[in-house]
């Protein structure tokens with residue numbers, strides 16, 4: 001048994017954490033995360049130079065990582081730094097290109113921005129509900145809340161050709177893209193296609209899509225762990241320093257027990273994220289990732305709501321970093337399958 | 353035991369419904385329905401309509417221009433207003449300062465100020481909290497020092513809701529620094545045009561501007577602006593806290609919220625079917641509905657106590673705690689129902705061709721975040737529990 005990170009991953013974690021603390025400080029983040037393109041494109045290039053994207057892809061696809069623990073290492077650091085950069089979209093797209101055995105040099109060096117267009121308005125989480133169609137080299141349909149889609153150049157689109165779910169590549173320039181900012185920072189887009197020219201990337205992509213989504217879910221779990229750690233640090237500092245009735249509010253037992261409950265849930269969240277990272281590529285990957293995302297959904301909301309409540313009014317303000325951490329923590333649940341959706345997947349095995 | 357309204361109360365409800373049907377402008381109810389931001393003009397407009405009917409100051413006795421309603425009638429009015437998406441009555445002048453002046457104010461203050469609250473000439477805001485004095489309000493530091501016929505005020509207030517629309521502020525200030533902190537506080541009225549006052553906006557978590565900070569530097573206020581005696585401010589503040597607690601549970605809003613939540617869950621699809629058919633999600637709604645059904649009766653029981661025995665007791669803190677939790681749960685479910693479509697920052701794009709949701713749902717996530725305030729302000733839910741365990745359970 002060994003719960004420590006490998007030397008390479010520890011170095012990546014340290015350098016990314018330091019980079020974000022130095023360059024993506026809260027004041028800067030607060031500005032760029034809410035104005036188009038909803039992240040800092042110069043810092044994006046610098047992050048890519050650090051090797052952030054290469055860490056997400058396996059060696060035979062041109063990267064130097066791609067394992068579950070590579071993904072969690074990167075995303076935990078992104079979470080701790082509350083980074084709005086569109087790394088999730090890159091991860092999903094990279095995983096699809098890896099499955100396809102396609103060239104992804106441009107994605108990995110950061111020169112071409114990709115996004116994965118999977119969810120739809122009536123199909124926010126489940127691949128079975130997808131209605132976008134591919135026929136005669138053309139795509140028709142609407143893809144919704146594509147993370148990082150607001151300034152992507154290439155979309156990898158999940159669509160049905162007959163009864164088969166495939167992945168097709170569309171150039172942003174060939175389609176209608178409406179980008180917008182998200183309430184927790186960062187950007188996304190709606191993609192409208194109506195006989196839009198597309199090329200096939202994977203003809204039968206069911207497995208590849210599920211795998212990409214699992215990696216994405218794992219990434220979100222790790223991001224949430226980083227966010228929760230940072231939020232907890234801010235909260236504990238406040239409980240120790242904010243005084244009311246002549247004492248630090250952390251002296252009130254009504255708050256002490258709840259702070260301990262948060263700590264407990266954060267440790268549980270960390271554990272199940274480690275478990276999920278270890279199961280990537282194994283038979284029970286889907287089930288364990290679903291368990292992790294379910295627990296994260298519950299823990300992240302609890303940490304968010306309790307951190308606000310125990311701060312009092314100050315956490316309701318835009319100027320306080322904790323409010324932005326709190327928003328991100330809550331909104332993670334609605335990405336790639338919420339708590340209930342994941343629970344259904346866990347329950348699905350029971351009847352068998 | 354009879355849980356139904358009397359015939360008179362039912363008639364009253366019909367009268368309220370007919371009034372709202374006729375007089376509530378559609379532009380206003382539509383703004384409220386979609387959770388949009390109301391500006392000063394909107395709120396003034398609704399106040400004026402209510403005032404014309406004599407229904408603006410719902411808690412005031414008739415001698416001061418109120419309708420003289422019983423607690424149950426007030427409840428019916430509030431419930432119907434919520435159902436019709438009427439703008440909320442801004443509480444600071446009407447529900448807070450009004451009753452204070454009626455109880456503690458001089459005849460001159462009553463004559464001068466109350467009519468100006470009713471006709472909208474003055475917009476009041478509440479200057480209680482300070483950066484260092486939130487839950488521990490009695491530790492407030494803003495100083496008022498007597499100088500001839502004036503008080504000179506120095507210090508800072510914060511969280512001043514809708515101060516950007518106000519021309520007046522009522523403040524708790526420190527007039528004595530020795531002795532118990534509660535015994536050195538006074539209640540004073542300040543004109544916001546007075547030299548030395550600066551107001552700065554505070555941006556909230558979801559991006560909106562509804563609160564402000566107010567800075568006082570050598571602000572001269574006539575001593576006649578004091579309400580009650582010098583150093584009697586804490587008694588007045590406590591009076592305010594126990595007064596006006598009938599709508600504290602927000603039952604009307606919650607009933608309306610439940611209807612909207614069900615409509616949303618019927619509209620949104622998962623797995624090709626309406627979300628409301630999903631057992632996990634339906635169970636979340638159902639649990640909240642059970643709590644709300646009980647809350648309605650808890651609320652009516654406390655109204656009944658208030659109606660038959662006078663002022664409500666500390667048990668109204670139960671309404672605050674449970675009522676805010678129910679509303680926050682509804683906001684949470686509405687955000688959850690939309691899934692990823694709740695994530696966009698509300699902007700014009702979200703109402704156009706690229707909209708991801710119906711107009712009434714565009715603000716779901718923003719409302720969820722903004723309403724985290726419900727369990728913080730007006731005495732946080734922790735402070736309510738402290739009150740209950742001490743005053744009701746005697747622990």
Ligand SMILES: Cc1cc2nc3c(=O)[nH]c(=O)nc-3n(C[C@H](O)[C@H](O)[C@H](O)COP(=O)(O)OP(=O)(O)OC[C@H]3O[C@@H](n4cnc5c(N)ncnc54)[C@H](O)[C@@H]3O)c2cc1C
Nearest residue numbers: 252309310311312313480481486487511513725729732734
């Ligand atoms: C949106 C908004 C609008 C507001 N509008 C107004 C306004 O118009 N006018 C005005 O005067 N004020 C207003 N307030 C201020 C509000 O009343 C205060 O936020 C509230 O009293 C809590 O104070 P605080 O924020 O300083 O938190 P603190 O008092 O610092 O509390 C921090 C945390 O400690 C807890 N705590 C404190 N003491 C105890 C204890 N003894 N036991 C257990 N837990 C405890 C609190 O419950 C909270 O969780 C507003 C606040 C908000 C957020």
